[in-house]
Amino acid sequence: MPRLWADGSGLRLLEGVPGNAHGPVRVGGLTAVGEVTLHNGRTLRAALGADVPDGCSDTELLLRVWATLGTAGLRLADGMFVLAIADGEDLVLIRDHVGARTLFYGHGTAGWCVSTSLLALRRAPNLRTGLNLDAVRSFLTFAYLPGDETLVAGVREVLPGRVLRLRPDGAEADEVFWEPEERIVDADDHPRRLRALLEEATAARLPAGEQVGVLLSGGIDSSLVTALAAKLHDQTVRTYSISFGSDLPNELAYSGLVATHCHTTHSVLNVPGETIAARLAETVALLDSPVGDPLTVPNLLLAEAAAADGLSVVLNGEGGDPVFGGPKNLPMLIFELHREDSAPLARATAYLRSYRKCYEDLPVLLTPAAREASAPLERFVQPYLDGPMDSLLNRLLHCNLRTKGAHHILTKVERLTAARGLRGLAPLFAPAVIDHAFAVPPRLKLAGTSEKWVLKEAVRDLLPRTIVDRPKSGMRVPVQQWLSGPLRTLTQEVLLDRRSHPLFDVRTVRSWLRGEGALLPRQGGKLWLVLTLELWLRAYDLV
Numbered sequence: 001m002p003r004l005w006a007d008g009s010g011l012r013l014l015e016g017v018p019g020n021a022h023g024p025v026r027v028g029g030l031t032a033v034g035e036v037t038l039h040n041g042r043t044l045r046a047a048l049g050a051d052v053p054d055g056c057s058d059t060e061l062l063l064r065v066w067a068t069l070g071t072a073g074l075r076l077a078d079g080m081f082v083l084a085i086a087d088g089e090d091l092v093l094i095r096d097h098v099g100a101r102t103l104f105y106g107h108g109t110a111g112w113c114v115s116t117s118l119l120a121l122r123r124a125p126n127l128r129t130g131l132n133l134d135a136v137r138s139f140l141t142f143a144y145l146p147g148d149e150t151l152v153a154g155v156r157e158v159l160p161g162r163v164l165r166l167r168p169d170g171a172e173a174d175e176v177f178w179e180p181e182e183r184i185v186d187a188d189d190h191p192r193r194l195r196a197l198l199e200e201a202t203a204a205r206l207p208a209g210e211q212v213g214v215l216l217s218g219g220i221d222s223s224l225v226t227a228l229a230a231k232l233h234d235q236t237v238r239t240y241s242i243s244f245g246s247d248l249p250n251e252l253a254y255s256g257l258v259a260t261h262c263h264t265t266h267s268v269l270n271v272p273g274e275t276i277a278a279r280l281a282e283t284v285a286l287l288d289s290p291v292g293d294p295l296t297v298p299n300l301l302l303a304e305a306a307a308a309d310g311l312s313v314v315l316n317g318e319g320g321d322p323v324f325g326g327p328k329n330l331p332m333l334i335f336e337l338h339r340e341d342s343a344p345l346a347r348a349t350a351y352l353r354s355y356r357k358c359y360e361d362l363p364v365l366l367t368p369a370a371r372e373a374s375a376p377l378e379r380f381v382q383p384y385l386d387g388p389m390d391s392l393l394n395r396l397l398h399c400n401l402r403t404k405g406a407h408h409i410l411t412k413v414e415r416l417t418a419a420r421g422l423r424g425l426a427p428l429f430a431p432a433v434i435d436h437a438f439a440v441p442p443r444l445k446l447a448g449t450s451e452k453w454v455l456k457e458a459v460r461d462l463l464p465r466t467i468v469d470r471p472k473s474g475m476r477v478p479v480q481q482w483l484s485g486p487l488r489t490l491t492q493e494v495l496l497d498r499r500s501h502p503l504f505d506v507r508t509v510r511s512w513l514r515g516e517g518a519l520l521p522r523q524g525g526k527l528w529l530v531l532t533l534e535l536w537l538r539a540y541d542l543v
Contacts, residue, residue, distance in 0.1 A: 034083035039204035071177035099160030099406030118288040140358040143292030144408035182389040191457040201430035213314035218254030221317030227462035230262040273486035285539035319428030322400035325445035348378035480524035
């Protein structure tokens, strides 16, 4: 788990770091520590045009790239990395293109404090930290924190694709080294070109001489990653799927079909509600920011199963929806079709409502004291939704990539896999794949009613037609059954505890626990958010 630490006394490691096991590295007058995994080291060495020392770690290689080539060199890198560099009196922070790894910072009485661990900064003696009420509202709206804010007041998160220079006087200078751009190319060979990029990204993430795992749901995204891994790897491919019980709807027929088709060693992990109840608090505490995703405990259990099989790398299919146009865009496209509101923030407000979380419940869910925060929630999405891209679909995808992708999907997987000594890698989030996605005409991503059309066509020959052409259904997680069954006691004890009252109106929570206020049982998802937040706040001693 998190190991990087920097403050006024210098850069150091709390413990060994993958790719930087021997402590800080030095190049010229620069000193750096980081958590760096590079997938294209050969390309970067060639770009340097000079001898790179034998045994050079990924951290040293990235530092040399920065020292020699600057932001142009960072754009060339493909990997998951954060780097903190002492440059004279300045501290330079770098976070990878898409946000696979995280880095937090704050300014205290002894200067800047930086860490990959939010909990470490929470406990830093020279930082005055407390609960950030603005972030509470953000989490309850999005089910994650979509920007640079954290739940710890005075601590922020470095945004992906950025170089952040922190000066001794507390000033900051932010530079973007990579951002997706809409450069549409009207051509007939997009599926073929995309296929080549997918193969390259997957091959670069396969562990040499080792077996590899794939988290296989049975949807098109994880299935295509499985098929590519099976085609390209010279070692056994192990696949892992989840079952919540034979009496509940599941995707096991599809994941089993893919595993058989691709000749993988397949395992199905049964996750009863009792296990969710027993492991939820522990899992939530592993995250630097809470994620209101009920798959967090299953994700951790899958990581444990892969680690028990001796794996060091597990691939996943994350990225298909936010990059190539999954179903979550349809509500916004319908809104735009029937739009009558011309107010400046109308589109951003509609986007917040489309999440169907607690945005419209905040006036009754939060106590008056907790509602005092006033920063508009639309600020996180409006720059993308009304941004420079011409296509509305691409604006939506850009927003999904920079908010949910960087602050939910990638960071959740990285933290939970790293907690068990694994690297969780997402080929569909490779920068080159994303760049190509924004060069594809929108009509080839959402082709009529066919979502992610170009992605499906790129891999059609690798998978059974049943998998390629099936509509997306998503993993059906029995949250309502858990909350009314094995999680009932924990939920009531936590949410009706006096310590919760400063944030949440107990009358609203009680009504949701009784299932009141809705024709359909949608309170379960809302209760899950509140429960997750409360458990995280307790783990971080913020209540």
